[in-house]
Amino acid sequence: MVPEYGLWLPPDISTHGYQVDRLINVLHWFMALLFVGWGIFFTYCLFKFRARTGHRANYELPNAKISKWAEVAVAGFEVVLLFGLALPVWSQVKSDFPTDEDNPLRIRVIGEQFAWNFHYAGPDGIHGRTSPELMKADNLIGLDMSDPDAADDLVTNNWMHIPKNKKIVCDVSTKDVIHSFWIPVLRVKQDAIPGMSIPVWFEATEHGDKFQVACAQLCGNNHYTMKGDLTIYESEETFNEWYESMAGDGEDEEEEEE
Amino acid sequence: MSTDHHHNPGFIAKYVFSVDHKVIGIQYAVTALLFLFFGFCLMMMMRFQLAYPGEEIPVIGGLLAGALDPDTGGFLHNLAASLVSSDGFLLPEGYNVLGAMHGTIMVFLGVVPLAVGGFGNYVMPLQIGAPDMAFPKLNMASYWVFLAGGIVMLVSFFLPQGAAQSGWTSYPPLSVISPGQTMWLIGMVLLITSSLLGSVNFIVTIIHLRAEGLSFFRLPFFVWAQFVTAFLLLLAFPPLEAAGVLQLMDRVAGTSFFMPTGLVVANEVLNVAGEGNPLLWQHLFWFLAHPEVYVLILPALGIVAEVIANNTRKPLWGYRSMVYSTIFLGFMSFIVWAHHMFMTGMGETMSIFFQTTTMIISVPSVIILTALVISLWGSSIRFTVPMLFALSFLPMFAIGGLTGLPLGLAAADIHLHDTYYVIGHFHYVVAPGTLMALFAGIYYWYPKATGRKMNTMLGHMHFWGSFIFLNAVFMPMFFQGMAGVSRRLYDQTLYYHGDAVQSLTRMSSWGAWCLGIAQIPFIINFFASLWMGKKANDNPWEATTLEWSTPTPPPHGNFTTVPVVVCGPYEYSPPDKPDGFTPQMTANA
Amino acid sequence: MSVAEIKYIDKPHPITGLTNGKLGIWLFLASEVMLFGALFSSLILLRVGSSDWPHGKNILDVPLATLNTIILITSSVTMVMAWASLKMDRFDKFKLYMGATIALSCAFLVIKFFEYSPKFSHYEAFLKPAAVSKYEDHLTGKASISGHIEKQTDDEIVFKPDTPKGDHGADHGAEHDGHAEHAEITIDRADIHRLTSFGPWHSNFLGIYFTMTGLHGLHIIGGIVVNAWLLFPGSVMFRKERERFEGRVECAGLYWHFVDLVWIFLFPTLYLL
Structure with a gap:
């Protein structure tokens, strides 16, 4: 799929994104309605009550019951928005994490100035141990190759690969400063906070390779270059083919990707 | 002190180290206007890079690149080296310097000093019938400490490490490892100290020095706004000061309050103790910075209320509910701060709390705005220049407020957080909003302060230019944000979604430059009217509040007779004088 | 009454019952509460997030700090005595007690110096x-x-x-x-x-210890400056504007008790817990 980007929300290819979009759209209709209604009243007042000969201000204050009702209605609508639309989405995104039954693909996402690293666990499903001391130019995430779990791991730099129609859980962390893991088309955003690893999940519904991962939080001079490509495979099989083709090269995989 | 008002001070004591609140107010206002202009210039440079990434900045780029010549050396060289490359491009770090300093200068050195230091100092004691602030010398100290803070910020541009470049929010660890931040922190500590001294002074003045008969519910709304603002400054700023001290320790004493264990920068493990928490800064920072939003907006609402009441020639509708709303806003603003942090991995319970408080805080804002609009009903609107600015504030603030709704909901924040939508939102509140109100205030009180009126035609040119171009600058940002463009990007065209809306960026930039041109009539008007403006009498706007019952300009001690207040603040077109007004004050010799 | 006179400089306001200065100092102390409150909250957060927060008594010098606590409490007492002496029209005693307050505050700082300095060679x-x-x-x-x-x-x-x-x-x-x-x-x-x-860079415990006690020390220095001013050049006011001078000493006293109080919180939090 080649997404088309325009003036409103970017295309959405995630399972949960439609709810975010619906919330944003409903809100904006509500805001537009409120603003236009308010604007008509405002403009009418400006015209009707302009100073002119024979017109005089009225000292008595209008008994504006309407305003009270309008305020109550606005407050009521906000309650509906909050509890009806906003909280359920947030709760789904934050709490309803895929369980083991869903067999999600877990990827560690490690931000650094100014790149995103993606750490795949490989067939064993266990990420190899990493340590800050080992983080060097040829081992960006400090993967400890003496750990048997690391043998089948794969690290890619600025290029994320995922299959579609599969739940993905990303554990977002960072080596240095705060970054924010941001995939517009998947409606995924999570700050990467130093010292923490924060999980976020999503599921893509389209495949293609014209997608990007961005950084949403100022992270230094070249913050603007901190973008990765995102390739979404049509199926788990094609994803696995890619994985094997990469992992087959042995321990030098990180360099391959750079 | 009381004795200072009697003898005749020399020039320096009268205009430079003055203890007269009116002189200090003018000092604040002029300094703040200069800083606003400076901050605006920084932004115009940024806008060029955004609109035409990788092109040489016209004129300034060449000039700065010239200063890069190794022979130049010194301060100018430092300035140029932190901003531009040898061929006159803006460097990415230069862009970050401009961004961080634009935000800092506009908020802490521009809008707040103008709204609180300038208008608050000049107008508030007059409006409550006081001869001066409660502590005149402390007042002078506030100004000079503020100026010192401003100078520290300015000097930082000319030092080898350049000015701060981690955004006005200064999130660690970036701010701890970036150059230039130390001067920023020192400057901030000075500015905060100045605010604290000022707010103590404001509160004591308002509580103790009101004229006889001026009960709290006879106070002009402007005074109420300043009162609540002073409390916000008093209680919200100290945590930022604490945070600033902690960050300063991280930078100069090698502590690691905001640095967790195992940070790796450029493939080297940082040699610090670790175990710190970067989110601690964000909590302390936003605990200030959210009330700070109301520090920016409340004085503006106060000015707008004064101007609207005066030019509609009728009392404000819902004065009491506006006062209660303002107090409520003040309280609530202390418990919404974490809505800036939904994307930091906040749990569900905490996010529900902060989403709810955020929705609640929108209610008093709606009440105030509604009251101001209903005040137009049954009025007789004089479209004077200050009134035009005050009226335009209403829809602009409405847009700013409404667009805050999606940002207050965590789920919508997933898409909108840290995008241009946020930039559009808060700029609508402070630029087309607060700034327009501040202009209204300048046009409104200029005759009182100088004895001359500003020119109406230039005022109209200034108004329409500003109104149109402010919208041209900020309206496109909502659409950029919708498209998903992150804020603080040096070049958004690298992204598919950014490149698609690059035309909006250009529109915004051209809007900004035209906005710059639209300020020329104001600058001419501001200075030329000092000599050429029409002479103003004591009460040129036929206003009721106390400041208009003093001579123009007011003398030392403000009032020629002891003021006694006999009625509420907005007795326009009362039944006994349908074409006139009842001033709040009667003379009591 | 002159138009230009600022009211309630020496006489209390009929409703608040406070002079301008006293209301001002209370407000200032409110902001100080927020300042130290923020630092105490930071301390708690850092401590909760730490895997290995040391016991203060193992690193810090508890006897010296105890001595300092006693000194500071005593100085609060002498401060009250100084003010009471004024009220009883005993200017000589005021000088004595104020002098004692300043001497005790200086002793506090000297002890603090001996507490700080070994940390840097350890x-x-x-x-x-x-x-x-x-x-x-x-x-x-x-x-x-x-x-x-x-x-x-x-x-x-x-x-x-x-x-x-x-x-x-x-x-x-x-x-x-x-x-x-x-x-x-x-x-x-x-x-x-x-x-x-064992400087502030050693660990967050020592970092927050130096930051908070350092900031508290700055407050002590501020108090010494104010008190010394009231004792020497400022005391001429006693003859001219007695009530106002008493008000100033009282405000300085309020501030001094606050500084004392901060230490009363700091001592157990940092040294004992």
Whole structure:
């Protein structure tokens, strides 16, 4: 799929994104309605009550019951928005994490100035141990190759690969400063906070390779270059083919990707 | 002190180290206007890079690149080296310097000093019938400490490490490892100290020095706004000061309050103790910075209320509910701060709390705005220049407020957080909003302060230019944000979604430059009217509040007779004088 | 009454019952509460987030701090006495008590200096995990050795370690800086992960300790300046504007009690808990 980007929300290819979009759209209709209604009243007042000969201000204050009702209605609508639309989405995104039954693909996402690293666990499903001391130019995430779990791991730099129609859980962390893991088309955003690893999940519904991962939080001079490509495979099989083709090269995989 | 008002001070004591609140107010206002202009210039440079990434900045780029010549050396060289490359491009770090300093200068050195230091100092004691602030010398100290803070910020541009470049929010660890931040922190500590001294002074003045008969519910709304603002400054700023001290320790004493264990920068493990928490800064920072939003907006609402009441020639509708709303806003603003942090991995319970408080805080804002609009009903609107600015504030603030709704909901924040939508939102509140109100205030009180009126035609040119171009600058940002463009990007065209809306960026930039041109009539008007403006009498706007019952300009001690207040603040077109007004004050010799 | 006169400088406001100065100082103290409140909250957050927050008594000098606590409380008492002397029209006694307050505050700072300075010559060497077994005999449950550096070369550091402590035993707490007889240890630099003195950079505990006590110390200095001013040049006001002078001394006293109070919170939080 080649997404088309325009003036409103970017295309959405995630399972949960439609709810975010619906919330944003409903809100904006509500805001537009409120603003236009308010604007008509405002403009009418400006015209009707302009100073002119024979017109005089009225000292008595209008008994504006309407305003009270309008305020109550606005407050009521906000309650509906909050509890009806906003909280359920947030709760789904934050709490309803895929369980083991869903067999999600877990990827560690490690931000650094100014790149995103993606750490795949490989067939064993266990990420190899990493340590800050080992983080060097040829081992960006400090993967400890003496750990048997690391043998089948794969690290890619600025290029994320995922299959579609599969739940993905990303554990977002960072080596240095705060970054924010941001995939517009998947409606995924999570700050990467130093010292923490924060999980976020999503599921893509389209495949293609014209997608990007961005950084949403100022992270230094070249913050603007901190973008990765995102390739979404049509199926788990094609994803696995890619994985094997990469992992087959042995321990030098990180360099391959750079 | 009381004795200072009697003898005749020399020039320096009268205009430079003055203890007269009116002189200090003018000092604040002029300094703040200069800083606003400076901050605006920084932004115009940024806008060029955004609109035409990788092109040489016209004129300034060449000039700065010239200063890069190794022979130049010194301060100018430092300035140029932190901003531009040898061929006159803006460097990415230069862009970050401009961004961080634009935000800092506009908020802490521009809008707040103008709204609180300038208008608050000049107008508030007059409006409550006081001869001066409660502590005149402390007042002078506030100004000079503020100026010192401003100078520290300015000097930082000319030092080898350049000015701060981690955004006005200064999130660690970036701010701890970036150059230039130390001067920023020192400057901030000075500015905060100045605010604290000022707010103590404001509160004591308002509580103790009101004229006889001026009960709290006879106070002009402007005074109420300043009162609540002073409390916000008093209680919200100290945590930022604490945070600033902690960050300063991280930078100069090698502590690691905001640095967790195992940070790796450029493939080297940082040699610090670790175990710190970067989110601690964000909590302390936003605990200030959210009330700070109301520090920016409340004085503006106060000015707008004064101007609207005066030019509609009728009392404000819902004065009491506006006062209660303002107090409520003040309280609530202390418990919404974490809505800036939904994307930091906040749990569900905490996010529900902060989403709810955020929705609640929108209610008093709606009440105030509604009251101001209903005040137009049954009025007789004089479209004077200050009134035009005050009226335009209403829809602009409405847009700013409404667009805050999606940002207050965590789920919508997933898409909108840290995008241009946020930039559009808060700029609508402070630029087309607060700034327009501040202009209204300048046009409104200029005759009182100088004895001359500003020119109406230039005022109209200034108004329409500003109104149109402010919208041209900020309206496109909502659409950029919708498209998903992150804020603080040096070049958004690298992204598919950014490149698609690059035309909006250009529109915004051209809007900004035209906005710059639209300020020329104001600058001419501001200075030329000092000599050429029409002479103003004591009460040129036929206003009721106390400041208009003093001579123009007011003398030392403000009032020629002891003021006694006999009625509420907005007795326009009362039944006994349908074409006139009842001033709040009667003379009591 | 003159139009230009600022009211309630010496007489209290009929409704608030306070002079301008007193209302001002209360507001100022409110903001100070927010300042130290923020720092205490930070301390709690850092402590909760820490895997290894030390017991203050094992690192800090509790006897000196106790002495300082007593000094500061005494100075609060003398401050009250100074003000009371004014009220009783005993200007000579005011001078005496105010002088005592200042002397006690200076003593506090001098003791603080003796508390701070040994920290900067007292070192801790954090060992690399691989090297821990090499120095096992000298370790007391932690992968680090603390003591004083006797000699250092490019490759090695000769350490004179502290007397080993019991399991954070209270009876050993005070002697951490004592140079008890103990064998020297030679440590390879290559085995050291991080070598640091007990300055603010040592750990977040010492960081927050130095920040908070340092900031408190600045408040003490501020108090000394104000009190000294009231004692010497400012006291001429006693003859001219008696009530106003009493008001100033009272405000200075309020501030001083607040500074005292902050210490009363700092002492247990940092030294005892």
